[in-house]
Structure formats: structure tokens, C-alpha cells
Amino acid sequence: MPARLAPLFLVFAIIFAGCGRDEVTSYRVPKETSLAVPGLNAPATPEGGGMLTWNAPDHWNDLGATGMRRGSFAIEGENGQTADLSVIAFPGNVGGLAANVNRWRGQVGLPALTSAEIDASVEHTDTAHFHIDIVTMTGQSNGEPTRIDGAIFSFGTESWFIKLMGPADLVAAENANFRAFVASVAPAQD
Amino acid sequence: MNEVTKSFVVFFSSLKLTVALLAFSMVLVFVATLAQVNLGIYGVQEKFFKSFFVLANFPGTEIPVPVMPGGYLIGGFLMINLLAAHLTRFKLEWKKAGIHLTHFGLIVLLVGELITGLLQEDFSLRLEEGETRSYSESFRRNEVVLINKSDPDHDDVVAIPESFIADQQPVQHGKLPFQIIPRAYYPNANIGMLSSLPEGIDQSALAPNFSTMGIGPRLGISPLPLSYNDQERNLPTALVELVGTEGSLGTWLVSPMLIAPQPFQYAGQSWEIAFRFEREYKDFAVNLIELSHDVYAGSNIPKNFSSLVRVTALDGSEDRESLIYMNHPLRYQGYTFYQYQMDSANGFSVLQVVRNPGRALPYIACLLMTLGLTWQFTMHLYKFSQRRRAASAT
Structure with a gap:
């Protein structure tokens, strides 16, 4: 390259290195309804915590309590597919239903929903012992269709999370077993 | 043509520039492929391909400095190089129409990619x-x-x-x-x-x-x-x-x-x-x-x-x-x-x-290049068969 062209290239480099800056914008839109801030009015939970029992189908491989998990199962499907069921409990409401559902949604690459959208999508079920919120979501994980069937409920001062996650078709096929498992959850008898 | 203009024309129409740009693009693809481990596909596209220069912070500071040409610069220069070569070296004649059409298709492809990169919204x-x-x-x-x-x-x-x-x-x-x-x-x-x-x-x-x-x-x-x-x-x-x-x-x-x-x-x-x-x-x-x-x-x-x-x-x-x-x-x-x-x-x-305002351009580019290459190869085949006929007649 001729030496006399060098300064021109330098100017070009400096100009374009600074290109593509974002800008603050302002606009007017038709009025939108505001939503309630999640977690502001979290319900009080009763005193005391405890352990739960459950009945799992025979083909679920019971891995027992490990680490943070109060219960853990591996479920094998066809073609070597495996789904994972975890039972976890945390003190308090752990950010509320919306934050936890959105955390799960993030795990399968789905965008977060508003609390109103989540409230509308949750299936509320009363079992013999608990009021349980059930959610189902299908997205992708590592490029594979992945589904989460989840159940959230309070017991004592803790929030309990039962999550079945795995290949979408396997989790869908196990949905009835998952619901039976959730329905079987009961306080442990001393 | 004055001295500066001449040096511009010589620089932009040179085959050396083509080779250098192709070499740069190979390095860019190689480095970007390695960087994909840390940046992911989207990050790599933004940093290496949808940019005029690949920027890195000056050691010990937060000041970004260009370290190598980005995709837009290499693609842009390749296009200028191709156009300049056509204007200065290639002659417009029927027997070269295939080459012209193929190169024009290539230019449409480069322009289409630029339009897509700059204007596509997702x-x-x-x-x-x-x-x-x-x-x-x-x-x-x-x-x-x-x-x-x-x-x-x-x-x-x-x-x-x-x-x-x-x-x-x-x-x-x-x-x-x-x-x-x-x-x-x-x-x-x-x-x-x-x-x-x-x-x-x-x-x-x-x-x-x-x-x-x-x-x-x-x-x-x-x-x-x-x-x-x-x-x-x-x-x-x-x-x-x-x-x-x-x-x-x-x-x-x-x-x-x-x-x-x-x-x-x-x-x-x-x-x-x-x-x-x-x-x-x-x-x-x-x-x-x-x-x-x-x-x-x-x-x-x-x-x-x-x-x-x-x-x-x-x-x-x-x-x-x-x-x-x-x-x-x-x-x-x-x-x-x-x-x-x-x-x-x-x-x-x-x-x-x-x-994507440029979504039709890759199809047009492929069509132009197909027509160009078909013309080029047909002309060669025609000349070859003529030569063989002439040889067999003698």
C-alpha cells in the first residue's frame, strides 16, 4: 500500500470504530395497564417445617436425598433418554411464584412472563394435604426440545418444588405419573 | 489522472489486495471460530463479522483499539476491489459476459449480506x-x-x-x-x-x-x-x-x-x-x-x-x-x-x-451466478467442440 494512503486508512479506522452507538429514544404509546409488583404481598406461611413422603411409580429409579435435594429420581425412556425429577425445599417464598416459574422458563430458553401471565397459566390443584400450583412449559435446552412439569407448594415455613425435566416427549409421556406422584405427597407420620 | 488518484486505483484494483483480503477473511473466520467457545454465535457475529474493525481493549485500560479488520471492512474492500478490477482491467465483451455476470452476482451477494447485517431486525x-x-x-x-x-x-x-x-x-x-x-x-x-x-x-x-x-x-x-x-x-x-x-x-x-x-x-x-x-x-x-x-x-x-x-x-x-x-x-x-x-x-x-429488506438479494445473486457460470462453461464447451471438429477435419 502506498505510504500516502496510510493516514486515510487511519481516519477510516477511527470513524468506523466509533460506529453503531445506541441512542436514547422517546415515544408515545396508548396507555398500558400496570401490573402488581410480585412478592410485595407474599402470604404469611405457618410456623414449623417438616418432612414429606410420596409414592413413585416402580419404573422411576429412586436416587434418594442428595445435596440440596430432599428426593431425586431418574426416569429412563426409549433410545437412552433420561428425565430428572427433583424434590427441593427452601425457607420462605423464594421470590414468589412468578420468579420461580420464570427461573424454570429460563432453564428451557423461554422468555420471562409477567406475574399476571404466570397467574393465568398456573393450574391450581388441591390434594388431600396441600394447595399445589402446577406449571408445564416446553422449550429447548442444548438445542433439544425440553419440557418441565413443575409443582410448587408451601409446607410449614418452606416452599417445596417438584420438578420433572427432560426430553419433551418423555416428560409428556410421564405427565400422568408426575401428577400421581404430586398427589401422593403427604406429611410424614412420626 | 493525478498521482494520488492513480495510486488509489492501482491499490484497489490489484490482485495482491484480493489475495490479502481473502487471507484476512480466512484468519477472521479461524479466530472467530475459536472465539465462539467464549462468545457464542451471536457474540461472534457482532464482534467479528458485523463490524468494520475487531476491537480489543488496550492492555491495562478500557480503551478499545482496532486489532484486525472486521467482516464489513473485508467484505466492503473485496467489493471495491472487484468493481475496480472490472473497471480498469476487464473489457466488456460477449465472450467475457459469463465472468461479468458471475462477478456481478458476487457483488449482489456481498451487498445483500451488508444490507442484512445492517438492517435485519429479529x-x-x-x-x-x-x-x-x-x-x-x-x-x-x-x-x-x-x-x-x-x-x-x-x-x-x-x-x-x-x-x-x-x-x-x-x-x-x-x-x-x-x-x-x-x-x-x-x-x-x-x-x-x-x-x-x-x-x-x-x-x-x-x-x-x-x-x-x-x-x-x-x-x-x-x-x-x-x-x-x-x-x-x-x-x-x-x-x-x-x-x-x-x-x-x-x-x-x-x-x-x-x-x-x-x-x-x-x-x-x-x-x-x-x-x-x-x-x-x-x-x-x-x-x-x-x-x-x-x-x-x-x-x-x-x-x-x-x-x-x-x-x-x-x-x-x-x-x-x-x-x-x-x-x-x-x-x-x-x-x-x-x-x-x-x-x-x-x-x-x-x-x-x-x-430483512435484503432477503431477496441472495436468491438474485445465486441466479446471476448460475447464469454467468452456465454461459461461461457453455462458451468453453462450444469452443472446445469447434477445435475438436477442426482437428478431426485436418
Whole structure:
């Protein structure tokens, strides 16, 4: 390259290195309804915590309590597919239903929903012992269709999370077993 | 032609430049492929290919300096090089028409890629059954918005791109009676109610939260490493102070994880502040009438996902229904709506909204190059057969 062209290239480099800056914008839109801030009015939970029992189908491989998990199962499907069921409990409401559902949604690459959208999508079920919120979501994980069937409920001062996650078709096929498992959850008898 | 012009022409039409640019592009592809481990596909496209220069921080500083030419520069120079070579060296004659047409196709391809890179927009539109929206949301970008809610019919929105917050750059805007000063920024973080943190969690591991307003003081911030997985989204958290003429209004903690905007009052007006997925408002609205998720009989294997939508132009010029399903997107006002995700159990559908003004150019380029190469090879074959005929006649 001729030496006399060098300064021109330098100017070009400096100009374009600074290109593509974002800008603050302002606009007017038709009025939108505001939503309630999640977690502001979290319900009080009763005193005391405890352990739960459950009945799992025979083909679920019971891995027992490990680490943070109060219960853990591996479920094998066809073609070597495996789904994972975890039972976890945390003190308090752990950010509320919306934050936890959105955390799960993030795990399968789905965008977060508003609390109103989540409230509308949750299936509320009363079992013999608990009021349980059930959610189902299908997205992708590592490029594979992945589904989460989840159940959230309070017991004592803790929030309990039962999550079945795995290949979408396997989790869908196990949905009835998952619901039976959730329905079987009961306080442990001393 | 004076000396400088001549040196320009010689430089830009030289074959050496072609070789150098092709070598640079090979290096660029190689380095970008390695960088994909850390940056992911999107990050690599932005840094290496959709840029004029690949920038890196000067050692020990935050000052970005160009370290190698980016995709736009190499592609742009290749195009200039090709054009200059045609103008100066190639002669316009019928027997070279194939070469000209092929090269012209190549130019159309390069221009098409530039147009796509600069102008393509890619958003998501999430709709529940029965819901209507006139905006779509970015897959990756976020914005801090200040919304003046005082007007009974309209909201006045000032949107500040995440880059301003990341650079902690104060923002003063004509439509805002206060200044926005970003005080802290975490590109990916979890937030949770302090009262509900799991027992045994080390509170000193949380990031400092000096927010004073809204829900912020009741939240803990747990910074996370940036995710470069293309299936995951980073959710940033920021602490933003608003300063009016008479001093600070307070500091808010904002994050897309906080689903609802936080309200406040200033100078007798109602405002809201939020950090949300970047929105693009359109001059039409889309209503999801019905979604359907069909499976093959007796199985859970998906057969078809479809969304029946109604598109209404805000000025009343258009009102029609359209069924969107696999390989049958809706095209409207330059936008293409593809069926992207669906959760029929929860009654919502996600459409991918793409606007690409250059989408036809790769097809035109391929057609031109096919015609060019066919012409070129046919001419060669014709000449070859003529020579063989002449040889056999002698």
C-alpha cells in the first residue's frame, strides 16, 4: 500500500470504530395497564417445617436425598433418554411464584412472563394435604426440545418444588405419573 | 489522472489486495471460530463479522483499539476491489459476459449480506390467546424505561439502551425532568427477596445493594457469570439514581426479572421505572385468535403448531386474519412472522418477527451466478467442440 494512503486508512479506522452507538429514544404509546409488583404481598406461611413422603411409580429409579435435594429420581425412556425429577425445599417464598416459574422458563430458553401471565397459566390443584400450583412449559435446552412439569407448594415455613425435566416427549409421556406422584405427597407420620 | 488518484486505483484494483483480503477473511473466520467457545454465535457475529474493525481493549485500560479488520471492512474492500478490477482491467465483451455476470452476482451477494447485517431486525412476539400487542421484544437487548403515566390516554416513554447503563453513562433527556445516573450494573444476576433467602446462604456473597426506593431495598443481588449459551438469556440488574433540580430522588434497583414497573411520583406527575426486554412498537397490532397444537393420533409427537392471528393497522387501513404455521409465515409491512414457540397447555404462542429488506438479494445473486457460470462453461464447451471438429477435419 502506498505510504500516502496510510493516514486515510487511519481516519477510516477511527470513524468506523466509533460506529453503531445506541441512542436514547422517546415515544408515545396508548396507555398500558400496570401490573402488581410480585412478592410485595407474599402470604404469611405457618410456623414449623417438616418432612414429606410420596409414592413413585416402580419404573422411576429412586436416587434418594442428595445435596440440596430432599428426593431425586431418574426416569429412563426409549433410545437412552433420561428425565430428572427433583424434590427441593427452601425457607420462605423464594421470590414468589412468578420468579420461580420464570427461573424454570429460563432453564428451557423461554422468555420471562409477567406475574399476571404466570397467574393465568398456573393450574391450581388441591390434594388431600396441600394447595399445589402446577406449571408445564416446553422449550429447548442444548438445542433439544425440553419440557418441565413443575409443582410448587408451601409446607410449614418452606416452599417445596417438584420438578420433572427432560426430553419433551418423555416428560409428556410421564405427565400422568408426575401428577400421581404430586398427589401422593403427604406429611410424614412420626 | 493525478498521482494520488492513480495510486488509489492501482491499490484497489490489484490482485495482491484480493489475495490479502481473502487471507484476512480466512484468519477472521479461524479466530472467530475459536472465539465462539467464549462468545457464542451471536457474540461472534457482532464482534467479528458485523463490524468494520475487531476491537480489543488496550492492555491495562478500557480503551478499545482496532486489532484486525472486521467482516464489513473485508467484505466492503473485496467489493471495491472487484468493481475496480472490472473497471480498469476487464473489457466488456460477449465472450467475457459469463465472468461479468458471475462477478456481478458476487457483488449482489456481498451487498445483500451488508444490507442484512445492517438492517435485519429479529424480535419475538409473545401472545396469549385473545391478547393483542402492537410491539415485539428483542431476543437479547434490554432497555431501562421511564414512563410518564400522567396522560389519561397515553404513556410517554423514554427508553435508554442497556449500553448506557453498562457504561454507567448519565442520561439527560428533554422529556425527563430529572437526570438518570447508573450507579451499578451486573450484566447477569439473580435477584431474590432478602426475607426468603435459603438458610445458610452467605449474605456477604451478595452484591452491594444501596437502593433506597421501590422494592429494591428488600432484594438481594447475586451476580452470575455471563452465559454464552444461545438458548439462555442473560438478565441484567442495575442500580439507577434519579437526580432532579433539588437533589436526588433516590436509587432504584431495576431488572427484567422484576416483571412489573416500579411506580413513583415526581413534581405532581406519575412515573414508572423498569428494566425490560427492548421493545419495538409497530403501527399495527396483532391479536392471537386461536392457537392449535396437533399431535399424531395416539402419541405425543407434535404434528403441527399453528396460530390464527388478526392483523389490524392502527390507521384502520388493514384488518385481516392469517394462519401462521410451519413454513407458512405471515408477511406484512416488510415483517415476516414465523411460528417460533408454543405452549398450548398454558395458551400462548411465540412468533419470531423478522424484518430483512435484503432477503431477496441472495436468491438474485445465486441466479446471476448460475447464469454467468452456465454461459461461461457453455462458451468453453462450444469452443472446445469447434477445435475438436477442426482437428478431426485436418
